[in-house]
Amino acid sequence: MLLRMQYHLSIATKVLLLSLFSMNFNCSNTRSWIKAGYHYTGDEFPVSDIDSTLFTHLICGFAFINSSTYQLSINSSTQQEFSTFTNVVKRKNSEVTALLSIWGGGEDYSVLFSLLNQSSHRRSFIESSITTARLYEFDGLDLTGAVPRTSMHTTSLGTFLNEWRAAVDSEAKKSGKSGLLLTMALHHHMQVMDTVTYPIDSIKKNLNWAHLGAYDYYLPKEENFTHPHAALYDPITNGTNTNSRVKDLISRGLPASKLVLGLPYHGYGWTLVNPSDNNVGAAASGPAVTIDGSMAYKYIKWFIKTIGYGAVPMYNDTYVVNYCTIGSSWINFDDVEAIKAKVSYAKKMGLLGYNVFQVGNDDNWVLSRAAGRLILASRYFRHV
Numbered sequence: 001m002l003l004r005m006q007y008h009l010s011i012a013t014k015v016l017l018l019s020l021f022s023m024n025f026n027c028s029n030t031r032s033w034i035k036a037g038y039h040y041t042g043d044e045f046p047v048s049d050i051d052s053t054l055f056t057h058l059i060c061g062f063a064f065i066n067s068s069t070y071q072l073s074i075n076s077s078t079q080q081e082f083s084t085f086t087n088v089v090k091r092k093n094s095e096v097t098a099l100l101s102i103w104g105g106g107e108d109y110s111v112l113f114s115l116l117n118q119s120s121h122r123r124s125f126i127e128s129s130i131t132t133a134r135l136y137e138f139d140g141l142d143l144t145g146a147v148p149r150t151s152m153h154t155t156s157l158g159t160f161l162n163e164w165r166a167a168v169d170s171e172a173k174k175s176g177k178s179g180l181l182l183t184m185a186l187h188h189h190m191q192v193m194d195t196v197t198y199p200i201d202s203i204k205k206n207l208n209w210a211h212l213g214a215y216d217y218y219l220p221k222e223e224n225f226t227h228p229h230a231a232l233y234d235p236i237t238n239g240t241n242t243n244s245r246v247k248d249l250i251s252r253g254l255p256a257s258k259l260v261l262g263l264p265y266h267g268y269g270w271t272l273v274n275p276s277d278n279n280v281g282a283a284a285s286g287p288a289v290t291i292d293g294s295m296a297y298k299y300i301k302w303f304i305k306t307i308g309y310g311a312v313p314m315y316n317d318t319y320v321v322n323y324c325t326i327g328s329s330w331i332n333f334d335d336v337e338a339i340k341a342k343v344s345y346a347k348k349m350g351l352l353g354y355n356v357f358q359v360g361n362d363d364n365w366v367l368s369r370a371a372g373r374l375i376l377a378s379r380y381f382r383h384v
C-alpha cells in the first residue's frame with residue numbers, strides 16, 4: 001500500500017516536473033529570484049532556528065578585518081557559529097546558498113580603506129577571505145558596510161573588486177570547485193551621496209550582484225522630525241527614499257538585474273513633542289523606547305500588543321510604511337503591507353530579488369512568508 005502510494009506520487013511528481021520544464025523552455029531569460037537574508041552572529045538568535053526553506057541565500061555576518069595583518073578575522077566568540085553555519089542552514093534546505101559577510105564599515109572604515117589602497121594589503125585580505133570561505137564551506141563572500149568617502153576610495157574599491165574577482169576565478173580553476181559568489185552591500189550615506197559614488201563599472205563587471213541597504217535613511221538621533229527610515233517613495237517631502245536610489249544606481253549604469261533590494265526587519269521609535277501631532281513630519285525630540293530608537297520587528301509587535309494595548313498600526317502607501325503611536329512614542333517599521341509592496345516593486349523594476357536584514361528579527365516568519373509568497377511562480381526556475 002505504502003509502496004503503491006509512493007509510486008503514484010512519483011508519477012505525479014514527474015508529470016509536474018515535465019510541465020515545469022516545458023514552461024521554462026517557453027520562458028526565455030529565466031533568472032533565479034533571490035530571497036536572501038542576513039544572519040547576525042551578535043544576535044542571540046540560534047542558526048538552527050532559521051527556517052532555511054524560506055530563503056535561497058543566507059548570509060552569515062560579520063567577519064572583521066584585522067587592522068595589523070589586513071587578514072579576514074573571526075572573533076573567537078563567534079568562530080563556532082561561522083564554522084558550522086553552512087552545514088546547519090543546509091539541513092532544512094539543501095539548496096540554500098551560504099555566504100560569509102565581512103564588515104568593512106562603521107567607525108573602523110579607515111581600516112578598510114587603508115587596506116584597499118595598498119596592493120600587498122589587498123592580497124592578504126583576498127587570500128585569507130578565500131581560504132576562510134573554503135575552510136567553512138561557504139559558497140560565497142559578501143562585503144558590507146563599505147562606503148567610499150573620497151574619489152580615491154572609489155577608485156581603490158574598484159581595483160580591489162577587480163582583484164577579488166580574478167583571485168576567486170583563478171582559485172575555482174585550480175581547485176576544480178565551483179567559484180565563490182562575490183557580492184557587496186551598497187549603503188546610503190547622506191554626506192557623500194552627491195559627490196562620491198560606488199565604482200559602478202567595477203561592481204557590474206566583478207560582482208554577482210549588489211545588495212541595496214535600503215533602510216536607516218532617517219534616524220531619531222539625527223533628525224528633529226518623524227520620518228520613515230525606509231520609505232519606498234517620498235513625493236511629499238522629497239526626502240531620501242528607495243525608489244530614487246534604485247533609479248539613481250540604474251542611471252549610473254548598474255543593471256537592475258544586478259540589484260537585490262534590502263528589506264528591514266527593524267524600525268525606529270521617536271519621541272513626539274506633541275503626541276497628538278503624530279503624522280510623518282511631526283516634531284520629535286529624539287529616540288523612544290530604546291537608546292537609539294531601533295527596534296526589531298518582533299519586539300515592535302510585542303510592544304504594540306502589550307504596552308500599546310488596542311493600538312492599531314497605520315499603513316501609509318504614499319511612503320510605503322507602517323507606523324503606530326503609543327503614548328508619546330512614534331514607531332515606524334515595515335509590516336506585512338510594506339514588505340509586500342516592496343517585493344512587488346522589486347519585481348516590477350526587474351531587480352534580482354530581495355535581501356532581509358536580519359532574519360532573527362522576524363516574528364515567527366510572518367514577514368519572510370509574506371515576501372516569499374508573492375513570487376511562488378519563479379520559485380521553480382532555480383531548479384532547472
Ligand SMILES: *[C@@H]1O[C@H](CO)[C@@H](O)[C@H](O)[C@H]1NC(C)=O
Binds near residue numbers: 067068069073
Ligand atoms: C590581528 O592579528 C595579530 C597577528 O596575528 C594578532 O596578534 C592580533 O591579536 C589580531 N587583532 C585582532 C583584533 O584580532
Ligand SMILES: *[C@@H]1O[C@H](CO)[C@@H](O)[C@H](O)[C@H]1NC(C)=O
Binds near residue numbers: 064075076077
Ligand atoms: C569580538 O566580540 C566582542 C564582543 O562581542 C567585541 O567587543 C569585539 O569588538 C569583537 N572583536 C572584533 C575584532 O570584532
Ligand SMILES: *[C@@H]1O[C@H](CO)[C@@H](O)[C@H](O)[C@H]1NC(C)=O
Binds near residue numbers: 110113117118
Ligand atoms: C591609504 O589610506 C590610508 C587611510 O585612509 C592613508 O593613511 C594612507 O596614506 C593611504 N596610502 C596611500 C598609499 O594612498
Ligand SMILES: *[C@@H]1O[C@H](CO)[C@@H](O)[C@H](O)[C@H]1NC(C)=O
Binds near residue numbers: 235238
Ligand atoms: C525632488 O528632487 C529632485 C532631485 O533633486 C528634483 O528634480 C525634483 O524636482 C524634486 N521634487 C519636488 C517635488 O521637490
Ligand SMILES: *[C@@H]1O[C@H](CO)[C@@H](O)[C@H](O)[C@H]1NC(C)=O
Binds near residue numbers: 224283284
Ligand atoms: C529642527 O532643526 C532645524 C535645524 O537643525 C531647525 O531649523 C528647526 O527649527 C528644528 N525644528 C524643530 C521642530 O525643533
Ligand SMILES: *[C@@H]1O[C@H](CO)[C@@H](O)[C@H](O)[C@H]1NC(C)=O
Binds near residue numbers: 279317
Ligand atoms: C500619508 O502621509 C502623508 C503625509 O503625512 C499624507 O499626506 C497622506 O495623506 C498619507 N496617506 C495615507 C494613505 O494615509
